[in-house]
Amino acid sequence: MTTLDDARRLDTADPLAGFRERFALPDSVIYLDGNSLGALPKATSGRVEAVVQSEWGEDLIRAWNTRDWISAPKRLGDKIARLIGAAPGEVIAGESTSVNIFKALCACLQLTPERSVILSETGNFPTDAYMMEGLAALSGGRIRQVLVERDAIDAALTDDVAALLLTHTHYKSGQLHDMKAVTARAQALGIPVIWDLSHSAGAMPVALNDCEADFAVGCGYKYLNGGPGAPAFLFVAKRHQDRVFPVLSGWLGHARPFDFDDRYEPAAGIDRFQCGTPAILGMAALECGVDILLDADMQEIRIKSQALGDLFIEQVEDRLDGFELRSPRAAGERGSQVSFAHEHGYAIMQALIERGVIGDFRAPDILRFGFTPLYAGYADVWTAVDILADVMQSGVWQDARFNIRSAVT
């Protein structure tokens, strides 16, 4: 059994401890939901203000050149590439994860034009499945979406599969796919794979090119700390880029957008996967989050993330009854989060949030806790479980107010 003093000693020895100072977290909060919305970097407010007041306000339209707004999607893409094992020119920042999934699916269909199945797993993050469903609907029957249980994926890999879309770290359980092995098995059958890195990028080392990955997408507002609704990103392996005609062929993906030609001519390389005008305020905030991660050692992040998760599991299981672990017990098999099921999960989470310990609830019964090594420490984890124990012992979670459902859970 670990004590609070033990946890504090681990914090003192933590090589990442200095990063906590770069985030503006309220003192009253233990934030274990950075896997849903990352915390605010202290640098962000000033940077966004400079973009608004000085760049937009003073340079106005000229800022596309003078402040190089026009390069933001690619500059930021190159920075994100370093976090996920990709090369410069393979990642573009912009739009939402959902829209980027659509782009990647359309690209796969072009690489495998004779095939008709787009495959994913049941229980994947919904937007992944939904975007597939929309594409299938548009195809008028030519493309069919198939969802299978995780242990049936291998059997479903056939020569009719045009794309396999999987989330690397499961949003609910945190369970990891073996990216290298799955990619290799799919590719052996000519199936390109799209990895959704929303719960992986910034949380652990990701080695896209080492896995010979085809496509990947990911979220800017979770572990990248880019702010609410931050731009997402899209990775397209160099070898595929010039073989694909972007279906979302907006003007900024054109080879010469300011020629204003009637006909679309895709830009060379990753630029063709740009679509509309980039969201500059969101890009500025995202860059502040990404810049912090670039200063950190991703191996150290992973080591601490696993230790925090292990400590959390140990403490919950030692001190509490009625909570059933729904994440892999082995740290190497899970991402940077731990989920427990409890039949009163919703109310317990609301009571916990009221006490300042912020995790989230995922239907039907999951309490989900994310561990962000740059700003969460061992004493935070210990104290969070201590407060959870108090919430359970006091029975306060049974108060009716904790069963009022919010719009966002």
Place this chain on the structure above:
Amino acid sequence: MTTLDDARRLDTADPLAGFRERFALPDSVIYLDGNSLGALPKATSGRVEAVVQSEWGEDLIRAWNTRDWISAPKRLGDKIARLIGAAPGEVIAGESTSVNIFKALCACLQLTPERSVILSETGNFPTDAYMMEGLAALSGGRIRQVLVERDAIDAALTDDVAALLLTHTHYKSGQLHDMKAVTARAQALGIPVIWDLSHSAGAMPVALNDCEADFAVGCGYKYLNGGPGAPAFLFVAKRHQDRVFPVLSGWLGHARPFDFDDRYEPAAGIDRFQCGTPAILGMAALECGVDILLDADMQEIRIKSQALGDLFIEQVEDRLDGFELRSPRAAGERGSQVSFAHEHGYAIMQALIERGVIGDFRAPDILRFGFTPLYAGYADVWTAVDILADVMQSGVWQDARFNIRSAVT
């Protein structure tokens, strides 16, 4: 011939003069490019800072409920609806104009499932044409994009046309389409029309429902003053909303997104046209811009916009040679901008910008000037032409530095 004193008298009598104070324009600039990137409202910086520091920084993930981030796309959509003659629940803010065009095109294909042609005009803003091209490519030949000259549009309206996509105010010439007449002619043949309002919304009265419009899209960063890469908007007439399965069927368009179901069930009404997580910083900035417009009288905006354009044309034609008007001379036939062609247009515009008069250049030879009645006045227009006259007389525009092309023109 108008004098500077005449222009100043017009400014004094201008009922919109008070709005100038609500924008943070540099003193050294006469800004005639609000049709490309609108100016910064003074309220925006503080509002964005509050969203960053207080909402994101302190409320963290809770802000989706406590600050009602989740309603931003619809709340903002309802506000924009009031500017374009739409009803509450018919407009959703989010994503880019390009992505919203794709959504609208896909919707049209569902309303006209037997048809195969998507029609627009040559010389339309490129992203409109390019998004059509991408959709046609995805269809593998089932859908065909056709572009015709403006005067051939009527003849091209046949019972094989699935969608007509037109920009209400032409981005280059400012020429207006007659929205009501074109919509009626197309609909008589069963053709739904998509109006791109990028250069109309916030610049003049738009009466979508009075025209019985089907779909519209528009830009947040031009006359709506939402900032660089601001969220765009999509209008879908009430009568069509529940007949369409959104192809970009992201999780926030689901009837119950937080149930995390495997199967997509579209939300009722305009909500189903949401896709990914909304860009909250961009939404906050856009709302500041839209709120100013909601305080103004759109008829007064239109009257002043026409007068500013008339004054500009009069002054250029009285004082300068070699500039050929490329916008309709009749104010009622053009939007809030005036374009002149000049064989040395690029260099002249760069020289003009260096002197603080900011318009823009559109290839191959167009100098484009936008008139934004909320923050541009008659004396600004008079002085802009005076400076242009000086640039031409001095020959300064012939300096080599004005022929160095920028990334964005």
